[in-house]
Amino acid sequence: MNATATPPRRGNRADAATAGRAHAAPRADRRAWDPAGVAPIVAAAALALAALPAGFVGVAPNRLVSGVPRGLWEAAGPGGCLALAMLAAALAGLALTGAAAASDTTPCRRQATLRAGLIAALAAGIVVLLVALAGAAAHAAVAADSGGGGRTRVSLGAAFWVWLSLALLVFAGALRRVPPLPARAALIAALAAALLLLAGAGAITDLSLAREFAVNRAGWVDAAGRHLLLVGGGLLVALPIGGALGGWAQVRPGRGTGAFAVLNLLQTIPSIALFALLIGPLTALANAVPALRGLGFGGIGAFPAIIALALYALLPVARGVEAALRAVPAAAVAAGRGMGMTRLQLLAGVVLPLALPTLLRMLRVVVVQLVGLAVLGALIGAGGLGGFIFRGLGQTAADLVLLGALSTILLAVAAHLLIGALIALLDPEPAR
Amino acid sequence: MIELEHLSRRFGATSAVDDLSLTIPRGDICALIGPSGAGKSTALRLINRLIEPDGGRVLIGGEDAARLPVVALRRRLGYVIQSVGLFPHWTVARNIATVPRLLGWERRRIARRVEELLALVGLEPAHGGRYPHQLSGGQQQRVGVARALAAEPEVLLMDEPFGAVDPLTRRSLQDALKDIQARTGTTIVLVTHDIDEALRLATTLAFLTGGRLVQAATPHAMLAAPASPEIAAFLGGPRLGLRLLQTATAGARTDFSRTAAGEPLDADTPLDEVVARMVAAGVTALPVRDRAGRAGVITLADVVAR
Numbered sequence: 001m002n003a004t005a006t007p008p009r010r011g012n013r014a015d016a017a018t019a020g021r022a023h024a025a026p027r028a029d030r031r032a033w034d035p036a037g038v039a040p041i042v043a044a045a046a047l048a049l050a051a052l053p054a055g056f057v058g059v060a061p062n063r064l065v066s067g068v069p070r071g072l073w074e075a076a077g078p079g080g081c082l083a084l085a086m087l088a089a090a091l092a093g094l095a096l097t098g099a100a101a102a103s104d105t106t107p108c109r110r111q112a113t114l115r116a117g118l119i120a121a122l123a124a125g126i127v128v129l130l131v132a133l134a135g136a137a138a139h140a141a142v143a144a145d146s147g148g149g150g151r152t153r154v155s156l157g158a159a160f161w162v163w164l165s166l167a168l169l170v171f172a173g174a175l176r177r178v179p180p181l182p183a184r185a186a187l188i189a190a191l192a193a194a195l196l197l198l199a200g201a202g203a204i205t206d207l208s209l210a211r212e213f214a215v216n217r218a219g220w221v222d223a224a225g226r227h228l229l230l231v232g233g234g235l236l237v238a239l240p241i242g243g244a245l246g247g248w249a250q251v252r253p254g255r256g257t258g259a260f261a262v263l264n265l266l267q268t269i270p271s272i273a274l275f276a277l278l279i280g281p282l283t284a285l286a287n288a289v290p291a292l293r294g295l296g297f298g299g300i301g302a303f304p305a306i307i308a309l310a311l312y313a314l315l316p317v318a319r320g321v322e323a324a325l326r327a328v329p330a331a332a333v334a335a336g337r338g339m340g341m342t343r344l345q346l347l348a349g350v351v352l353p354l355a356l357p358t359l360l361r362m363l364r365v366v367v368v369q370l371v372g373l374a375v376l377g378a379l380i381g382a383g384g385l386g387g388f389i390f391r392g393l394g395q396t397a398a399d400l401v402l403l404g405a406l407s408t409i410l411l412a413v414a415a416h417l418l419i420g421a422l423i424a425l426l427d428p429e430p431a432r
Numbered sequence: 433m434i435e436l437e438h439l440s441r442r443f444g445a446t447s448a449v450d451d452l453s454l455t456i457p458r459g460d461i462c463a464l465i466g467p468s469g470a471g472k473s474t475a476l477r478l479i480n481r482l483i484e485p486d487g488g489r490v491l492i493g494g495e496d497a498a499r500l501p502v503v504a505l506r507r508r509l510g511y512v513i514q515s516v517g518l519f520p521h522w523t524v525a526r527n528i529a530t531v532p533r534l535l536g537w538e539r540r541r542i543a544r545r546v547e548e549l550l551a552l553v554g555l556e557p558a559h560g561g562r563y564p565h566q567l568s569g570g571q572q573q574r575v576g577v578a579r580a581l582a583a584e585p586e587v588l589l590m591d592e593p594f595g596a597v598d599p600l601t602r603r604s605l606q607d608a609l610k611d612i613q614a615r616t617g618t619t620i621v622l623v624t625h626d627i628d629e630a631l632r633l634a635t636t637l638a639f640l641t642g643g644r645l646v647q648a649a650t651p652h653a654m655l656a657a658p659a660s661p662e663i664a665a666f667l668g669g670p671r672l673g674l675r676l677l678q679t680a681t682a683g684a685r686t687d688f689s690r691t692a693a694g695e696p697l698d699a700d701t702p703l704d705e706v707v708a709r710m711v712a713a714g715v716t717a718l719p720v721r722d723r724a725g726r727a728g729v730i731t732l733a734d735v736v737a738r
Contacts, residue, residue, distance in 0.1 A: 339531050
């Protein structure tokens with residue numbers, strides 16, 4: 001369930017951050033280096049230390065038994081601990097001096113950017129190191145238990161997750177203070193490449209998560225493709241209908257209220273309920289018109305999932321289109337009309353370009369939301385990454401659940417980053 | 433030349449423009465004045481058919497505007513609005529080039545025209561590459577005027593063009609517009625609330641109230657003989673006489689047979705400024721020199737004589 005809730009929130013938060021940066025860059029910078037900024041650093045450090053006694057990895061004799069936690073010292077050895085401690089200390093030091101630098105009245109933009117870039121790089125380094133250490137610990141545990149016949153399972157422990165989350169948060173936070181787009185893209189690409197290299201080099205193959213992946217590899221590719229298909233299908237339905245509704249509401253503000261009331265109501269239906277509710281009427285419809293069934297139409301499968309996703313996307317799409325159109329200065333439209341632009345010229349030359357950044361931000365939120373929601377498609381036989389989650393829940397195989405959830409999150413983050421890059425490319429002048 | 437013939441337009445039960453007939457000769461600057469809701473803006477928009485009339489017609493250079501394709505009509509008429517409405521995603525040069533591009537002018541001709549217009553409205557060539565948000569309000573208005581003039585329109589329609597800028601900027605924009613009009617001879621129809629602006633710019637004042645034209649006359653004629661108490665009140669009530677001074681210059685009242693000592697006034701100085709100088713200096717006579725270099729004297733008695 002975690003997977004379904006997390007991606008949309010991530011999307012919204014980052015959205016607010018982009019908007020803030022676009023309109024009040026200097027203020028955001030000052031706030032970032034405020035002395036009050038020391039508090040979150042101290043809190044993060046305290047949290048990191050508090051997680052120390054928890055298990056870094058858990059070792060279980062087989063897939064179904066819960067593991068025995070092993071602490072960092074035991075799992076990573078003195079070398080690993082030292083490396084991790086040094087990275088963390090460097091990170092904390094940089095962050096603290098950065099926060100202190102805010103008391104200087106002359107905030108040096110370039111220096112702040114450089115510092116943020118370094119912090120991001122260090123945080124990425126910690127992420128990679130954590131994964132490598134866990135992989136090595138798993139390898140050691142499996143090698144030590146030669147009598148287990150390969151059934152030994154090494155799962156990731158609470159401490160690992162706490163530290164990984166902290167490092168990723170620091171990475172994402174620092175990234176926002178690196179304005180040049182290529183630098184930001186390079187940092188993200190470097191982190192992704194390092195993790196892929198680790199996986200490619202076989203450094204994490206003994207982790208239970210990697211084993212689940214290895215077992216399900218063919219199914220995973222199918223499921224991910226299917227997941228994207230569901231999201232794409234939902235968008236394909238929701239974008240034209242929601243767009244038309246949003247446009248209509250913008251042109252006739254009074255009459256749009258009713259439509260939005262219906263969409264709001266739709267949004268309040270619990271997502272699982274909506275997926276289930278559609279089974280009845282769609283089955284009936286497919287029975288009544290057998291020709292439709294040939295097209296994959298029916299109460300279960302991909303079709304109802306796409307319909308449900310589209311229904312959920314309608315409100316944000318309609319609202320987004322309405323907001324985007326409203327953001328187009330009325331004076332520019334009036335002037336264009338007065339100068340003799342045709343409707344089409346006005347739309348293509350003025351309205352669309354001015355609405356595009358807002359439209360893309362809407363699209364980003366909707367895509368991330370749908371990637372999360374599409375997990376539920378598995379419940380009604382639509383497949384997708386949710387399949388792993390529900391299969392894992394059924395078998396109480398936490399790693400299988402994790403595989404599905406992590407894949408979903410990765411997909412959402414990738415979509416978020418891709419659309420974000422597109423927005424940045426299309427809107428190179430943030431001062432507007 | 434623009435002829436409005438019995439133009440009418442209703443919005444629901446209210447009549448925004450009611451049987452409006454007005455002829456604006458070529459090269460004229462006609463200011464539509466009157467209280468809020470008098471139908472001035474509606475009248476202006478009836479000309480470029482942003483609003484279609486319920487009755488009557490508009491002739492532009494003798495052609496019935498209703499018979500012309502609406503888009504082609506608007507491209508022949510420059511249009512400036514108070515909020516300027518520059519396209520924020522286009523550079524200043526691209527903004528100015530809007531109508532020439534719509535008309536499919538050749539690229540080099542557009543570039544030349546943009547350069548010309550930047551100079552005409554008093555902007556640097558470098559401004560062409562900037563974006564509207566990088567300009568001041570006054571500069572944006574100048575761009576708005578340049579954009580409206582780009583395709584050498586027969587008529588420039590201006591709806592409270594300088595309403596949103598500070599008084600000093602407004603004055604310099606008015607001077608610039610007057611200068612441009614003198615050079616291009618473009619016919620201008622101007623909607624304004626600002627009676628001083630109307631007096632400074634217009635060659636004809638048309639006073640509207642409740643959608644009806646009450647009086648159309650030269651500024652001087654309207655100030656000298658307002659057709660209704662409402663017009664008199666609008667033009668300044670008890671201070672109307674002071675406004676009257678704005679419509680004549682020192683040269684017309686100067687006695688060139690005499691001379692006086694002191695720094696001479698320019699003969700083009702409006703009479704209200706002459707009075708202001710007299711008050712400031714505590715005198716009742718001032719020396720005047722006209723463009724030809726003739727010297728003369730203007731007295732307070734000459735100023736107030738009708």
